[in-house]
Amino acid sequence: MFESHIGIDYSGRGTPTTRTSAIQVFQSCQRQEPLSVPSPAGSKTRVRNWCRKEVAIWLLEKIQNSPPLIVGIDHGFSFPSSYFERLKLESWNEFIEDFCQHWPCDHPKTSVDDVRAQLQSQPDRIGSANELRLTERWSSSAKSVFQFDVQGSVAKSTHAGLPWLRHLRQHATGSLHFWPFDGWEIPEGKSVIAEVFPSIFRQRYPRCDRTVDAQDAYCVSRWLSESDHNGSLNHYFRPFLEKSERSLAMLEGWILGIM
Numbered sequence: 001m002f003e004s005h006i007g008i009d010y011s012g013r014g015t016p017t018t019r020t021s022a023i024q025v026f027q028s029c030q031r032q033e034p035l036s037v038p039s040p041a042g043s044k045t046r047v048r049n050w051c052r053k054e055v056a057i058w059l060l061e062k063i064q065n066s067p068p069l070i071v072g073i074d075h076g077f078s079f080p081s082s083y084f085e086r087l088k089l090e091s092w093n094e095f096i097e098d099f100c101q102h103w104p105c106d107h108p109k110t111s112v113d114d115v116r117a118q119l120q121s122q123p124d125r126i127g128s129a130n131e132l133r134l135t136e137r138w139s140s141s142a143k144s145v146f147q148f149d150v151q152g153s154v155a156k157s158t159h160a161g162l163p164w165l166r167h168l169r170q171h172a173t174g175s176l177h178f179w180p181f182d183g184w185e186i187p188e189g190k191s192v193i194a195e196v197f198p199s200i201f202r203q204r205y206p207r208c209d210r211t212v213d214a215q216d217a218y219c220v221s222r223w224l225s226e227s228d229h230n231g232s233l234n235h236y237f238r239p240f241l242e243k244s245e246r247s248l249a250m251l252e253g254w255i256l257g258i259m
Contacts, residue, residue, distance in 0.1 A: 001186065001234065003030070003068060005070055005224035006026070006070065006072070006224075007025070007072050007217040007220025007221030008055065009025075009213045009214070009216040009217040009220075010052075010055075010074055011023045011052075011213075012160035013156075014111055016052045016110070017052075018051055018052075019051045020049055021049050021211070022213050023051070023213075024213045024214045024216065024217035024218075025050060025058075026222075034221035034222050036214060052160060052164060053106070055164070059168060063172045064172060068190060070194070072220040073193065073195065073196065074154065074157070074196050074216060075154050075157040075161040076145040076253065077195045078096075078181075079099075079127065080131045080145070080252060081251055082131050083127060084251055086124050087125075091251070092250070100162065100163045102125055105159055105162075106163035106164055106166075116159075127145070129144050129146055130144065134249060135252065135253065135258055138258050141199060142154075145158045145159075176193060179237065180249055180254050184237060186234075195254070195255050198217075198220055200255075200257045201219040201220065202216065204219065205218065236256055236257055
């Protein structure tokens with residue numbers, strides 16, 4: 001289905017331009033072993049670490065100028081239905097626009113911690129760690145997108161990453177399919193971006209000399225490539241959900257690989 005398979009281990013540290021080794025990008029092309037992709041800034045400097053803004057710019061260029069590819073990113077793409085209900089949001093598009101107005105974590109010098117401190121008086125927008133999406137309830141260890149400050153949490157990376165999903169959605173018009181929000185079926189000729197949970201695949205592949213973050217990006221890229229070429233990836237795009245569950249997941253999102 002895709003010419004290349006990209007795995008991204010994300011991070012919510014610092015501001016949009018904070019470079020960190022916690023952000024790792026791996027790419028597999030034409031069934032080849034996934035390779036680490038260093039920051040494009042490294043072609044002119046010795047910098048190898050990515051920042052969130054740079055990842056978004058690089059992805060947009062790849063999506064616009066490459067044959068169809070698939071990107072797996074390890075942060076939440078949406079919030080639990082309870083959040084939609086209390087803020088009276090009716091669609092994912094409405095959610096992401098509303099979220100970015102109140103969590104402008106793509107703005108220069110703005111961190112998740114900064115915005116979170118400002119919103120402490122608005123608990124409806126902070127959420128509770130016991131609020132889970134359906135896809136998280138179907139996994140063995142996925143944590144709430146509102147559970148901050150614990151090991152293995154995706155809360156900070158989710159809040160930092162959502163505005164960049166909006167950026168891609170605004171600028172990759174017609175060429176990028178946000179799964180499953182744009183539909184469970186993948187249109188021919190479109191690139192896909194999906195939420196992943198590296199813990200599902202991490203133990204399948206030897207770590208070798210990779211860091212934990214690099215291993216997560218590597219295993220996502222490799223799993224996407226292998227699943228695509230053995231014909232099972234299309235199977236994962238159709239998780240076994242009842243009609244009501246499928247409608248719920250169109251709001252809350254779904255982790256690719258959870259059936």
